[in-house]
Amino acid sequence: MRFVLLGSGVFAASLLVVQGQVGVPSSLPLPVLAAISAASGVAAWQVRRSWWPLAVVGAVGYAWLVMWPPLMVASYYAGLTLGRGRGIAAYLGGCLAVCGISALVGEWQDGAHRLATASPANAVAMALAVIGLPLALGLWVRARREVLEAARERAERLEREQVMRAEQARSQERARIAREMHDVVAHRVSLIVLHAGAMELRAADDDTARSAAMIAGIGREALANLRDVLGVLRSPPHELLGEDAGGARRPPPTLDDLDRLLDQTRALGIAVTRHDEGEARPVEASVERTAYRVVQEALTNVHKHAGNAGADVRIRFGTDVLEVEVRNEAPPPPHEEPRSPHGEPHSPREEPRPPREELPGAGWGLIGLRERVELLGGTLRTNTQDGGGFLVSARIPA
Known part of the structure; x- marks a missing residue:
């Protein structure tokens, strides 16, 4: 839509210029002038694909009819796309040649054409307005876009680096926690399982043996669960997302x-x-x-x-x-020991049971x-x- 509006604007402005409203009037018939203006509009509409057709139409139109809108738009797109070295120099050389041809045509046709293009002051002013300023504007817009693109790429790179550093820190912390759990918790639970197994073998009655066996079984289950947790902590993030094709773990x-x-x-x-x-x-x-x-x-x-x-x-x-x-x-309710009439326990040798201690992490x-x-x-x-x-x-x- 933007290029359709651009083509329509170039067509309308070119037609006004060649008719004399905002430029040098031409003696050519109106259908011919409309066709030339239409060609300028079509070239401007296709400028997103290539701006060279618009530059050619603009050069011919300016040298022959002082039709400046297509050359102005072409100069802007030249600043957007051409290299800052030889490309810009070649374009400026071609524009100087077009201005020289337009001055010669003005000398031949005389009148308003000569006043606009053959007079040195007017020729310089027209060249700056039609070629110089649009070209400088195109160069500035391109430089600004490059700066913004570089800033965007730098921000994305910094964001990626930040994500990588955060992921690395998380991985290191997970590994540290896994080491601590393995070295401390797993070791202590293993000792509980071993002592419970020894208690089961040395138990003097069946109730004690069953209790020791139950403790050993719960401890082994705790070790299995702890091993699963350690596996999760040591797994890379993509494995946690279901991409792991390795060994199976106990389901939760x-x-x-x-x-x-x-x-x-x-x-x-x-x-x-x-x-x-x-x-x-x-x-x-x-x-x-x-x-x-x-x-x-x-x-x-x-x-x-x-x-x-x-x-x-x-x-x-x-x-x-x-x-x-x-x-x-x-x-x-807590069990109270029977006491003598003097308030003393019947079994002085038995010491009262200490209160239940609160477990760590309660x-x-x-x-x-x-x-x-x-x-x-x-x-x-x-x-x-x-x-x-x-x-x-x-x-x-x-």
């Missing part, structure tokens, strides 16, 4: 693994009851993983803070939401769980119940 737990988690919790002495409501249906894997983590964290808190209090796990499938509730009873589980649920657009609600129990409830869009 889903609702299908919930019964195994409940069995492990029951083995710790906590009475857990599961209730399923609604028609079970497939949901997104991320939703199932989050629901599993909600139950896992809630039952862990029951074991840490409520002792052997019973818990109810409720999974409710809605039309567009998955609800998970874990409600535990109030923790049992308090962060529910915060991370809330973030995990909210990332999926859900909500997590935790509050104390009447009678001393506790409720963890999550609603996850599914």
